[in-house]
Amino acid sequence: MLLIVASDPLRPRHPDAHFAPEARAAREAGVEVAVVDHDALTRGDVSRAVSRMTTEGVAVYRGWMLRSEQYAAFADALARRGVSLRTSGEQYRRAHELPGWYPDLAELTPRSAWTVGTERAEFDRARRALGGGAAVLRDFTKSMKHHWHEAAFIPDLDDGDAAWRVASRFLDLRGDDLVGGLVLRRFERFTTAEVRTWWVDGVCVLVGAHPDSPHDTPPEAFDAGPVSGAVAALGLPFVTVDLALRADGVWRIVELGDGQVSDRPSTIDPAALVDVLRRGS
Known part of the structure; x- marks a missing residue:
């Protein structure tokens, strides 16, 4: 696996400080790391954005949010350089935009x-x-x-x-x-902070706090099982699912997002995230 992270705007050969811990953990685990110019991606200069890419293979992106059309252009530019993102442009849109995932999860979400x-x-x-x-x-x-x-x-x-x-x-x-x-x-009334769950190839591989409340650890009784079948059926390679407990005691999906642009709470070890990504197809 190749890990591609957003670069530091002031030091373009280095990872952005926000993603540096994951880049460091990846290198320590023997995973090759490359950087991409996020600002160039968002202004449509895709060739410049990927100009430092020299390695071929299957890749996962960890960086700032991209519009679906920006991600698709990014994926196409990488493909021309022999790099295949594990998440396709169509899969990214389905995970990133609510109308893409809502119909399949309608019974589990507001x-x-x-x-x-x-x-x-x-x-x-x-x-x-x-x-x-x-x-x-x-x-x-x-x-x-x-x-x-x-x-x-x-x-x-x-x-x-x-x-x-x-x-x-x-x-x-x-x-x-x-x-x-x-x-x-x-509007549904929730009684807990959101729990962020991480899914690779339809399997829940990591459970932790939401980035907005990183020290609100999930309840001991939390179980992602009731939503697992529906999330797996989406067929998406890497997503996050945020859940909260409704006042009637039912866990509800608040949000689904593409895992590549989902923030990691400070209370989850970056090495743990890298480890589960290495197990993906």
């Missing part, structure tokens, strides 16, 4: 509806499809949960004008970073 575009009429269509009650707003890849009351939480979907004010603020804050359309998720 009910959702989303828009095509960002017009008020589309938003109202999705709002009515979800029905009344409280909801959480996001786009295809990200919420603004740190702006909870102004740009994330909608107390009552039946109040169209108030809901649209939240959506408008969300659109202002996301700006050009918006991905896809607006997603409305039925």
